[in-house]
Amino acid sequence: MAWAGPCSEVPSRLPHAETLWFESQWINEAARAAAACAAVVRAAGRPRVLPEPEGRPGMVCIVDRSGRALVGLAAAWGLERRRPYRVALMARSLNPAMARAMAMASRARPGDLCCDPFCGSGTLLAERAMLGPCRLVGCDLDPAAVDATRRTLSGFVHTGGVQADVRPGDARDLAFVADAAADAVVANPPFGHRRGRASDNAVLYPAALREAARVLRPRGRLVVLTADRRHLRQALAACGPALRPRSEARVWLGGLEPTLGVYDRTEAPPP
Ligand SMILES: C[S@@+](CC[C@H](N)C(=O)[O-])C[C@H]1O[C@@H](n2cnc3c(N)ncnc32)[C@H](O)[C@@H]1O
Incomplete structure (x- = not known):
């Protein structure tokens, strides 16, 4: 069953909604972001997006086959900054709606160990923390990003779980x-457009995916967002049978169309 409607009806119609607010002046942007999230949710095996007609302010929801709302998006100027963990916003910070969808695609389970090897300001780890108890590990080359992630996560750590x-x-x-050791690896590496260089990714991506495959347990899950499809493909090929593609979808994000890939760690030995 699917549903779409104005914001005012959301609470009664969608009691279990994982509602995400993001900063957007324009409903067109909201609809595109919702479509992006829909692709992510499809990638995780749970389809359906229901955009409102373009040009009208309102709510866009993504529901699963049983009618449960997974993600709701609203055009709402300035609300993204009110996401409670956003104390250390950086220019490179990922859209929280996309981060939430990626965390969901990682098949979060209570107590999971979730690793973000390119943590930036910690958006992916924060969204994972919002899904329930977990052990989070993350790193970044940039000490300022590490500091930002620690500050971002401090609220979750202090409230327990x-x-x-x-x-x-x-x-x-x-x-x-x-x-x-890891149940999930979530990664938003440099695309090689605005951050990093594509030529660096030729070396970075294979090494990073090899490490992801090493730390993931069999049947663990890797979720990667990147616009550098060429080097992602090459890196996956280098990992051989250790990572099996589950789904790959193009998503809309800030004017780029990166690929969101979901991969299962198999029983094969690490590459
Ligand atoms: C696109 S940003 C990640 C943004 C993050 N998801 C967020 O919401 O803030 C990519 C990050 O990878 C980091 N990085 C680049 N090369 C790296 C490497 N070899 N190891 C770890 N981090 C790296 C950069 O410093 C940058 O913070």
């Missing part, structure tokens, strides 16, 4: 995570 270990580090060498 969430443990976090975030440190300066390189996604190519996650020495602080044991083999097969």
Whole structure:
């Protein structure tokens, strides 16, 4: 069953909605972002998006086959900054709606160990924390990003149920995570457009995916967002049978159309 309607009807119609607010002056943007999230949710195996007609302010929801709302988006100027954990917003911070959809695609379960090797300001880890108790590990080359993620996660850690270990580090060498220890790896590496260079990704992506495959337990899940499809494909090929594609979808994000890939860690030995 599917549903779409104005914001005023949402609470009564969608009692279980995971409602996400994001900053957008324009409903067109809201609809595109919702479509992006729909692709992510489809990637996770739970389809349906219901955009309102363009040009009208309102709510856009994504529901699963049983009618449960997974993600709701609203055009609402300035609300993104009110997301409670957004104390350390950086220019590179991921859209929280996309981060939430990625966290959901990682098949979050209570107590999971979730690793973000390119944590930036910590949006992905924060959205994972909002889904329930978990152990979070993250790193970033940039000490300012590590500091930002620690500040972002401090609220979750203090309220209990969430443990976090975030440190300066390189996604190519996650020495602080044991083999097969992680249930999920979520990654938003540099695309090589606005951050980093595509030529660097030729080296970075294979090494980072190899490490992701090493730290993931069999049947664990990797969720990657990148616009650098060429190097993502090459890196996946280098991992051989250790990572099996579950789904790949193009999503809309800030004028780019990155790919959101979801991969299952198989029983094959790490590459
Ligand atoms: C697109 S940003 C991630 C944004 C993050 N998801 C957020 O919401 O803030 C990519 C991050 O990767 C980091 N980075 C680049 N190369 C890295 C590497 N080899 N190891 C770890 N982090 C790296 C950058 O410093 C940057 O913070």
